[in-house]
Amino acid sequence: MAPNVSRRDFVKAALLAPLLPSVLAACRRADRGPVVNFFNWSNYIGKDTLPNFTKETGIAVRYDLFADEEEMFAKLRAGASGYDLIVVGDYLIPRFRALNMIDPVPPGVLKNQGNLAPDFRHTPYDPDEATVPYLWGTTGIAYNRKTLRVKPTSWWDLWDPKYKDRLSMLDNVRDCVALAMQLLNIPQTTRAPDDFKKVRDLLVRQKPLVKMYSSTSYLNSLVAGEIDLAMTWSGDLFQAAKDNPDLDYCLPKEGTYMWVDCLALMRGSRHRQNALRLIDYLLEPQVAADNANFVRYASPNKKAWPLADPILRRDPRVYPPPKEMAELKMHHVLDSEQTELWNKTWADVKVA
Amino acid sequence: MKTFDRALSWLLSGRRSAASHLLLAPAAAWLIVFLVLPALGLVALSLARNGAYGTVVWSLNLDNYRRAVDPRYVPVLLRTLGFAGATTALCLILGYPLAYFLSFRAGRFRGALIIALMVPFWTSALVAFYSWMVILGKEGLLNSALLRFGFISAPLGILYTPFSVLLGLVYFYLPFTVLPLYGSLEKIPRSYVEAAYDLGADRWTTFLKVTLPLSLPGVIAGALLTFIPCLGDFLTAELLGGPRYYLLGNLISNQFLMAQDWPFGAALTTLLLAGMIGGLWAYRRWEPDA
Numbered sequence: 010m011a012p013n014v015s016r017r018d019f020v021k022a023a024l025l026a027p028l029l030p031s032v033l034a035a036c037r038r039a040d041r042g043p044v045v046n047f048f049n050w051s052n053y054i055g056k057d058t059l060p061n062f063t064k065e066t067g068i069a070v071r072y073d074l075f076a077d078e079e080e081m082f083a084k085l086r087a088g089a090s091g092y093d094l095i096v097v098g099d100y101l102i103p104r105f106r107a108l109n110m111i112d113p114v115p116p117g118v119l120k121n122q123g124n125l126a127p128d129f130r131h132t133p134y135d136p137d138e139a140t141v142p143y144l145w146g147t148t149g150i151a152y153n154r155k156t157l158r159v160k161p162t163s164w165w166d167l168w169d170p171k172y173k174d175r176l177s178m179l180d181n182v183r184d185c186v187a188l189a190m191q192l193l194n195i196p197q198t199t200r201a202p203d204d205f206k207k208v209r210d211l212l213v214r215q216k217p218l219v220k221m222y223s224s225t226s227y228l229n230s231l232v233a234g235e236i237d238l239a240m241t242w243s244g245d246l247f248q249a250a251k252d253n254p255d256l257d258y259c260l261p262k263e264g265t266y267m268w269v270d271c272l273a274l275m276r277g278s279r280h281r282q283n284a285l286r287l288i289d290y291l292l293e294p295q296v297a298a299d300n301a302n303f304v305r306y307a308s309p310n311k312k313a314w315p316l317a318d319p320i321l322r323r324d325p326r327v328y329p330p331p332k333e334m335a336e337l338k339m340h341h342v343l344d345s346e347q348t349e350l351w352n353k354t355w356a357d358v359k360v361a
Numbered sequence: 362m363k364t365f366d367r368a369l370s371w372l373l374s375g376r377r378s379a380a381s382h383l384l385l386a387p388a389a390a391w392l393i394v395f396l397v398l399p400a401l402g403l404v405a406l407s408l409a410r411n412g413a414y415g416t417v418v419w420s421l422n423l424d425n426y427r428r429a430v431d432p433r434y435v436p437v438l439l440r441t442l443g444f445a446g447a448t449t450a451l452c453l454i455l456g457y458p459l460a461y462f463l464s465f466r467a468g469r470f471r472g473a474l475i476i477a478l479m480v481p482f483w484t485s486a487l488v489a490f491y492s493w494m495v496i497l498g499k500e501g502l503l504n505s506a507l508l509r510f511g512f513i514s515a516p517l518g519i520l521y522t523p524f525s526v527l528l529g530l531v532y533f534y535l536p537f538t539v540l541p542l543y544g545s546l547e548k549i550p551r552s553y554v555e556a557a558y559d560l561g562a563d564r565w566t567t568f569l570k571v572t573l574p575l576s577l578p579g580v581i582a583g584a585l586l587t588f589i590p591c592l593g594d595f596l597t598a599e600l601l602g603g604p605r606y607y608l609l610g611n612l613i614s615n616q617f618l619m620a621q622d623w624p625f626g627a628a629l630t631t632l633l634l635a636g637m638i639g640g641l642w643a644y645r646r647w648e649p650d651a
Contacts, residue, residue, distance in 0.1 A: 080618045104414050174518060220521055222604050235499045345413035356620035360437050360607045
């Protein structure tokens, strides 16, 4: 031991020394090696999907989560996010394209694009296939079979005073405003200030009953029994039901919306090839099936269907038969003026 | 070497030496770049218009301010003032005895107690509030304990009430009140207190006539340091408040994140800042020996 090194210094150094190579390796891995920066909804990817991708390709995935699309949009619009790949809801695709925030996926570079079911190709919201469908699902009602004696059947159950402080609504402008419009028979194409006032009034009328507006933490509350009834997205509830088998999902009799989340390439992304590689990987039948089985949403990948968990594959609430599938509505693509009206209405409801 | 000497004498000579300016420069530059310029940007943004898909169209108009004074926002303003006022009052009521104890009675435990006071303050508010959610929830620690020991027969709905918001605010802002209070109590010469006792004053009279008046600057500083940040708080109401207790901070954050209406959010922020600065200015004018 050198005479001018105190014992304590030596011990400290000896304790830290073994960590050093791994710290350096971690830095190197993040900075030098191939990476892709991926921005996705929370609870929206299989546990092993990304680690397996890294194992297979050597591309590290820097993975970030969001809990609300409008917030995601606000963050990305503020600029230089550094993300390469993002997940965008169907109705947002035209907005991202109008603002030049995403680049179209070049045709012909994805070898697995043909795995997608025809229903999910050249769709109205993305006719030239600038993005790649990732997963899809429906919006419905989650409920606790044990604490609720009557099974909810109608969206109006969410306005029933007997569920005061026992229900939650999604903290999402798209779902809530669309639901109010559906219940009021107002078409989504409207621009009439009067219609938006009615929408606002209906949602404000519900507010005294609502325990929380939430798109993620309400799932914990459902599992814990804090609430018994919730507006939910199908797969999120099926995931929560793994922790509390009393939870169930219903599609209300008035009908509901389906939505498709798509993978999109951020404009100005520095890791374009890696992002495309990840998209192609997610389109592989086994990967898509494992992913969908974990998150409990439906896959738009036809080749993945035979590999899907049979319980999910047979569940009409996950993969509806063609007739019911045709009855599911898609959200109207809003222009900027309508977007503003929707967002303002929702912001007003939140502070009312 | 000669140049260096000349530079040094220039730095240190004069009524206000250049050195003092140089010493101030980093802080001033920091404030200008990270406070003054963004604040001016905010004012400029508040005069802009909201364009397609929430893009900003630069212009000069007062429409956003006209919208901000809409009566529908009055309840939010009143609610915010109410919560901020109640939080400040509770922090003073809880904080004064605490600061008094720390300063006059804690003895050799003082250091440890001050650290204990600061630890929650160093924790991220997010982590702290999520922990409170775990404690206050229907199946949370508090309800389970109360049920277990038979104090209640059904779980209490404590989370997502005004009470849980107030609890979160008081929890978070208490150190802001206690530290200035403690500072001002520490500064009181103990000989004054002893003199009061020598002249026959009992404990209460000493406290009311000597200690309390001398600690008033700390009371006011603590109250301001609690009240003002409370006005802009949004995390507490967002996490512990449920939907019916949104505050001004939530209204503003909603404009930026949800409504995609940055100019309107900027106008609301400008008004809030103007209100705070105006309040501070009025207070300084009114304060006798500021």
